[in-house]
Amino acid sequence: MNANQILDASGIAKSFGAVKALVDASLSVSEGEIVALMGANGAGKSTFVKIITGALTPDNGKVLIRGKQARVGSPAEARRSGLVPVYQEPSLIPDLDVADNLRLTDTPIAPFERWVKELGIEGLSLSDMVGDLPLATLRILDLARALASEPDVLLLDEMTAALPSDLVERVLKVTRQQADKGMGVIYVSHRFNEISELCDRATVLRDGQTVGDLVIEPGVEDRAVELMLGQRLDLAAREVNKTRGTIGDTPRVRVKGVAIAPKVTDISFDMFPGEVLGVVALEGQGQDELFECLAGFMPPTAGSIEVNGTTTAFRHPADAIAAGVKFVPGDRADALLAQRSVRENIALPFSARMSSWGWLKMRHERERVEHAIDRLQIDTRAQGEVQRLSGGNQQKVTIGRWLATGVETLLLFDPTRGIDVRTKRQIYPLVRELAEQGSSVLFYTSELEEIPLACDRAVVIFNGRVVDIIDAENADEQTLLRAAYGLTAQEGAA
Amino acid sequence: MNMATTDSSMVRFGRFLRDNPVIPLLAFLVLMIAVLEVIRPGIVTPFRAGRDGLISTFWVGNLIKFAIPLAMLAACQVLTMLTAGIDLSAGIVATVAAFVCATLSSIWGPVPAVLIAMSMGLVVGVVNGIGVGVVRVHPLIMTLGTGLIATGCMQVYQRLVINAGSEIPAVLSWLGTGRTLSMPNGLFLFVPFALFVFWLMRFTGFGRLLFALGSNENAAKLSGVRAWQVYVALYALSGLIAALAGLLYLGMIRQTSLSLASPLLLPSVAAAVIGGTSIFGGRGSFAGAIVGALIIRVLDTMLTLMQMPEGARTMLFGLIILTVTAIYVRITGSR
CATH class of the missing domain: 3.40.50.300 (P-loop containing nucleotide triphosphate hydrolases)
Incomplete structure (x- = not known):
């Protein structure tokens, strides 16, 4: 669409055996934009997220990165093309210390430490074993690691789910700042208040299809709920x-x-x-x-x-x-x-x-x-x-x-x-x-x-x-x- | 969605064999005996060597006699393997029981000696059960550890009783070496024992729980099973069986040593596995293990007759066990 568009996924379909998880899903993000991805349980959000980040290959449809057809065959390839996800489950290896985990993904140490501080975690040592850290800290570390690799598009999947409210505020603030500097963000969440505070647009998924693209404005919740439900007359x-x-x-x-x-x-x-x-x-x-x-x-x-x-x-x-x-x-x-x-x-x-x-x-x-x-x-x-x-x-x-x-x-x-x-x-x-x-x-x-x-x-x-x-x-x-x-x-x- | 009707005949045949593991095993046993007869004509069928008799009952009796202690130790493995466990202390427990019984019966007489020997098995078993069920140590490590400790204790004990001498209770000698109608008297112990194990596995709530724990421990927990109780009872039982096997073996060999029954340990595991018991739990049969024990004994005889050097024999033994198990797993599609 516009020249600043970083990621454009369209017509994505994916079936698991007889189950059609995605039929026709699409989503786009431009520079400096925060897009919410919404959908009720079973709408296909997690499958869509996995396809965008290269963990699954779609049966149909294409993913364009900066206008060029991208072959995002694996999470590593997605990372190289500037797409970095933070998943709901921490993706750090519990039996290694923080430094070793960073080495696994070639994450530069100095920016990582800067982000950790910025996000409000004090007193973290790189030699701490990941398995000993609390869940909230792990999620922040995951985010800091993603930010340190300077992504073009950051995908946050239920980022705030296990966080106390002070950390939530920090995360929202940092995300907004980075978006203002030109990063694109895909924000998967169930929380309307965060979405309305943070996001510019919302893409709504229902039964494996993108059913709407909403501009976030007061009262958008009702429209989103309507879209998520559709007219199901069973x-x-x-x-x-x-x-x-x-x-x-x-x-x-x-x-x-x-x-x-x-x-x-x-x-x-x-x-x-x-x-x-x-x-x-x-x-x-x-x-x-x-x-x-x-x-x-x-x-x-x-x-x-x-x-x-x-x-x-x-x-x-x-x-x-x-x-x-x-x-x-x-x-x-x-x-x-x-x-x-x-x-x-x-x-x-x-x-x-x-x-x-x-x-x-x-x-x-x-x-x-x-x-x-x-x-x-x-x-x-x-x-x-x-x-x-x-x-x-x-x-x-x-x-x-x-x-x-x-x-x-x-x-x-x-x-x-x-x-x-x-x-x-x-x-x-x-x-x-x-x-x-x-x-x-x-x-x-x-x-x-x-x-x-x-x-x-x-x-x-x-x-x-x-x-x-x-x-x-x-x-x-x-x-x-x-x-x-x-x-x-x-x-x-x- | 009944998949059973769409299965190929090969799959169904495999499933039939898996449900009846004894049938191919018996066929294999007969085959092995036939090979033995070819190697040494007349050993099984005396008439071919110009002697009397269609089948040598003496040879068959001997085969059974030496398979009994092995099959009893294999029972320890089958029962523990049902829960995805193993009892590596069984061989040492058998040895300890035999040693304690022989040394004590010269001091206190046979009855207390037998009772104390059995309680040794019980103690080791209960410790195994607590380790596996309460502390959640892996059965392999737990039973290996208690086995080593028991070995050490036996060496200390040997120094204490060095002058006591040893005596084998008459009833054990009778069971171990006597024959009735050419069949070993050991069967008087073994037949009721095998029936007991069969009953335990098939017709009791305890047996059901062994299969359940090996299939899906979480499902058992969800149904209200307190797994540690089952594990303690199971390993205690395994200890008792191992001690009993040791006593019978003592009557058979009529000598004590610090490694009397220990060489039977790995063959007992092999007998259970050959007999169709899955080391991953949830599947197993004692009948299969009994045939497995017989197969191992025939194999042993065969290798001895071929007059191979000890090293080659051991290698061939291991190779054959691996091959048999691999073929078996292939046919039945089980693990």
């Missing part, structure tokens, strides 16, 4: 029968002021018997840690969790299970014995306690397992090895495990991720049914449209704290997405 999905049991009066689980360092700062809510409580959060807002904490994998650093009126101190998932709290994790591979049978996978909790190490009660086990298989309609044609089942059926096995033992409180972390529509529609009614029978379900999903389908209420978590608790039944996606972006408080003003 009316069939809305026909899920929402049977309602009576929701109990005394909470089954009370989460009070829970903090889990470093990501979760303040989470409180109650879960009642007969209720499905949704969790609305963008990726990485602390929901992973919250679920793991409730499931007994790690204790909270502050606050308390009460189950049935007694304060708990779970030190192992076995403690949580004994208290009736059962967890279905987001990654099925974490929960399954891939090479073992469906039956063994479902029956696994039966043998967990030492008192049940003896003779297997085969008949009892078969009855329970078959009941779970029937209820979930698990396709057992390939039941000899769970790894031969489809993703949807594998997910049913991980849920079926807890149905077979009986559920008081069920923690479902993104149970519909990556599974087919048919299975999804079997999972919502199942969740409703469990609630109707008196279970309490905590339901996190990365797909917002599932919240009104399956949940009674929803807690909104942003940046490690509960920002709102809303009535899920009547919440439309727009409200939910605004809430997830932490925009609720500004709603009246907008």
Whole structure:
């Protein structure tokens, strides 16, 4: 377009097997410009970022750098053409000291040290082991390293996610300064307030396509949310029968002021018997840690969790299970014995306690397992090895495990991720049914449209704290997405 | 999305063999015996050498007799390998048990001697289990370490009892050297033992957990399994089995030494691996390990008969084990 344009990616497409991650994505940055890249979960942001920085090669489309077709085949090539990323996960090697890490990328030492100071980190020594440094420092070091190589375009992926507010301000200030000196910046973020403070434009991605290019001005949030959602009219999905049991009066689980360092700062809510409580959060807002904490994998650093009126101190998932709290994790591979049978996978909790190490009660086990298989309609044609089942059926096995033992409180972390529509529609009614029978379900999903389908209420978590608790039944996606972006408080003003 | 129906026949054959590892192994065992018969006609079938009998029950009995202690130590490896572990202290534990039993039975009589010998195995096993399950030391390092410590302790102990002399309890001699209907009496111990291991692996909650821990420890944890409990029980059991194997071996050899059963350690690992147990955990069978132990014994006999020098024998032994395992892994697509 204009003579100052540094990077121009257009028509980018990328598929992983049958999944189309990107269909037609485009983005451009000019000298001195800060462009935000936005999109709801699963819109294709991370794939796009990986393609721009050479970590993935696109199936289609082209990337022009200063008007010339660039072959960005690897991160090193991207770096040489002046494109330097700072990823969400620190990319420093923990077992080396800072100086060795710099040597790996040929980073000049003097400018690096200058940037570290400028960004507000005091008392860093180059001989410090990277593994001993706190996460916030690592992110700053990553940024300082990127700046020291004097990039033409700097790509910041959720740069401020793990930073305390004073460091956030420093980062924003330095980024602005560098842009004023001519550097281009691509700023991937979930945070509207930072975007409106820092950025000039925003490129919005939805379902793998660039759907809009917005100039940042007051009130742009509404337009961005609209674009991110689009007109998704999946009316069939809305026909899920929402049977309602009576929701109990005394909470089954009370989460009070829970903090889990470093990501979760303040989470409180109650879960009642007969209720499905949704969790609305963008990726990485602390929901992973919250679920793991409730499931007994790690204790909270502050606050308390009460189950049935007694304060708990779970030190192992076995403690949580004994208290009736059962967890279905987001990654099925974490929960399954891939090479073992469906039956063994479902029956696994039966043998967990030492008192049940003896003779297997085969008949009892078969009855329970078959009941779970029937209820979930698990396709057992390939039941000899769970790894031969489809993703949807594998997910049913991980849920079926807890149905077979009986559920008081069920923690479902993104149970519909990556599974087919048919299975999804079997999972919502199942969740409703469990609630109707008196279970309490905590339901996190990365797909917002599932919240009104399956949940009674929803807690909104942003940046490690509960920002709102809303009535899920009547919440439309727009409200939910605004809430997830932490925009609720500004709603009246907008 | 049932992939089983689209698999090629080769894959299905591999899967069948993986689910029934004993079948190709038995075929291989028979093949090895046939080769042996070719090398030395008449050793297995006396009638061909002009003597009586279709099959030499004496030879078969001997084969079984010497395979038993090996198969028992292989049980230690199979059980620990199910959880992606290994027990390298098994050989030394067997030696210690034999040594302690022989020296103590001349002082206190056979029953306390046997009990103390077994408890030695239990102690080493519990320490292994705590190291692996609680402190989370890698099983290879942990059992290697306790094995060395046990060796050292045995050397100290030897100096203390140097004048006590040694005595082999009569029941062990009977088990080790006696025969009933040409078959070794060791089978009276081994058959119930093998049934026990089979039962443990197939029909108990504990057995399920061994497979579960080896397949995906995180999934087991998620299901409420406290892994350290399983590890302590597992390595304690392995120690007990190793001690029992040592006692039987003592009755068979009727001599004590500071390295009595130690040479059996690596063959016991080999027997387990040949028998289809994955060192990466989650898959294994004791029946396979028993056939593996028999194969190793036949191999040993064969190399001895060929009158090779010791060095060449050892080299060939290692080579054959590697080849067998490689072929086996190829067919079954397992690791």
